[in-house]
Structures are given as structure tokens and as C-alpha cells.
Amino acid sequence: MTYAMADGEPAVASGGEVARRLEEIYRATYQRLVLAAYALTGDLPEAQDAVQEAFLKAIARPAKALAADSPEAWLRTVALNVARSRFRRRVRLDTLIRREPPPTTLPGIGSERLEIMAAMRKLPAVQAEAIALHHLADLSVEEVARTLRTSANTIKTRLVRGRAALARLLDDDTFAALDGEEVAR
Structure with a gap:
């Protein structure tokens, strides 16, 4: 597994190192990511799900997430894209089901x-x-x-x-x- 370090040089990381780094990122950024997604969706469980899905994508492609200039920005982009995609699906569903107000x-x-x-x-x-x-x-x-x-x-x-x-x-x-x-x- 390789990903870019701050100096731009590729580094090889063991599976344990990648897991540790992703866990650090999770602990440092989760709340901010949920807040950004919540501000967009107005639905806390939906925001949490979008952020969790973003982290699942990071776990599936750790080299891509860790090689980003800012893994937090990469995760935020993924989470907001997930939230937008879910919103589009929900709009279609809302025509069939009446939602409760926030x-x-x-x-x-x-x-x-x-x-x-x-x-x-x-x-x-x-x-x-x-x-x-x-x-x-x-x-x-x-x-x-x-x-x-x-x-x-x-x-x-x-x-x-x-x-x-x-x-x-x-x-x-x-x-x-x-x-x-x-x-x-």
C-alpha cells in the first residue's frame, strides 16, 4: 500500500499503519464532517450515514484518501456527494411518502x-x-x-x-x- 507523504514522496505503509492513520483521521474529523453534512441535509441520522459511507469509501480505497492533499477535504467531498445523491433519491420518495417535519x-x-x-x-x-x-x-x-x-x-x-x-x-x-x-x- 502506498500513499503520498507531506513532502510529496510516496511512502509504503503496512495494513496496520493504514488502519491507524484512517482511525486518527476519523477521530479528528468525524464531528466536523457530520456538522457539514447535517447543515446540508437537516437530518442528523442522514448526515451520520453520509459520513460513515465516506469513511467506508476511504477504507475501500485508502491510498486514494490518504494521498489526497487533505484527507478531511476528500472525505467531506465524498460525504456531501453521498448526501446530495441520497437527497435526490429522497425527493423522489417524498412524492410517495409524506415526511415528518424536522x-x-x-x-x-x-x-x-x-x-x-x-x-x-x-x-x-x-x-x-x-x-x-x-x-x-x-x-x-x-x-x-x-x-x-x-x-x-x-x-x-x-x-x-x-x-x-x-x-x-x-x-x-x-x-x-x-x-x-x-x-x-
Whole structure:
């Protein structure tokens, strides 16, 4: 098994070393990845499943995950792609089955954040993704751009438009919390 080290040189790793490295990444990033997926989906079990599936893909292809410039960014991209794919399937299913509304409270997540996430689901997906990753998952504009495979200027535009739409959907105090909340890690 080989994967690139920080200096760019390939390194050979034993199965135990790969497992140890993936476990370290899991422990260090799981909560942030779930938060990013939850901000996108609004469904905690769905977000957890998407992140778990991303880690399963990393286990199936450890060389690809570990050779990435940022294994966390690679996992985040995979998890969000899984969440989007599941969302598309769920939209089709929702036409057949009536879903219950999202919970009004979740442990560790304030009511303002839940209101923000509910309002975000009314935005175009590209704007909601940018806001979720930048404001709720606390990624820089450049990290969001890399994750979504687009330019930083595109992300800035999506953020401006998404925030303008949220300002119309939320009361002033809740909207102010978008910038004022500290992200739990």
C-alpha cells in the first residue's frame, strides 16, 4: 500500500499503519464532517450515514484518501456527494411518502441554528452548500471552493446571494447568529 507523504514522496505503509492513520483521521474529523453534512441535509441520522459511507469509501480505497492533499477535504467531498445523491433519491420518495417535519430541537444545536438550517433548505442548493460549509462548518472561502470544485469568486457570489435570501427569510436576531455563532468542534 502506498500513499503520498507531506513532502510529496510516496511512502509504503503496512495494513496496520493504514488502519491507524484512517482511525486518527476519523477521530479528528468525524464531528466536523457530520456538522457539514447535517447543515446540508437537516437530518442528523442522514448526515451520520453520509459520513460513515465516506469513511467506508476511504477504507475501500485508502491510498486514494490518504494521498489526497487533505484527507478531511476528500472525505467531506465524498460525504456531501453521498448526501446530495441520497437527497435526490429522497425527493423522489417524498412524492410517495409524506415526511415528518424536522425536529424543533436537537441536543447541542441551538434553536437559532435550527431556524437557519430550515431557512437554508429554501435556498438553491449551491447557495445552501456554500453557506453550510462557510458559516456552519467554519471553512474558509478557499476551502469551500476546493470542496465544491469551483472558484473562490463563485463561492463569494453564492455566499452573498445566499445571505441576502436568508436575510429575507429570517428575523434580524436569527440572521445575526449566522455570523455570531461559534462552531462546535
